[in-house]
Amino acid sequence: MADFSDYLENKILDHVFRNTPYTPPATIYLALYTAAPTDAGGGTQVTGGGYARKAVTFGAAAGGAMANTNLIDFLATGANFGTITHVGVFDALTAGNLLAWKAISSIVINDGDTISFPIGSIIMGQD
Secondary structure, eight states, rough: OOEOOOOHHHHHHHHHOOOOOOOOOOSEEEEEEEOOTTTTBBBBEETTTTTOOOOOOOOOOOEEEBOSOOEEEOOOOOOOOOOEEEEEEESSSSSSOOOEEEEEEEEEEEEOOOEEEOOSEEEEEEE
């Protein structure tokens, strides 16, 4: 993930430099976008077609980065997802706070199609 959100940057800065407690989320979720978010949030997240954010787990950080340890599949059922251009990581299954986001190679996901993210393909930290 190339860009941490303003929300996460502020939480980390306050935690490290102001000793303000930050409780990380128990579960992290991957989201799909058809229009780019920014560090402030926004963008257009996929809706419909059986879409829901998916839980993602990460291994321990090493060398300033960490990668997902689980395979993540999104299956469009009953409607198209559209052209996926970005992914984001959230602290909740619905609503919640965007933690990080990144552009991906655009891919059209129609009804019945699956977009998959293999183990090790979602990198947090250094690109």
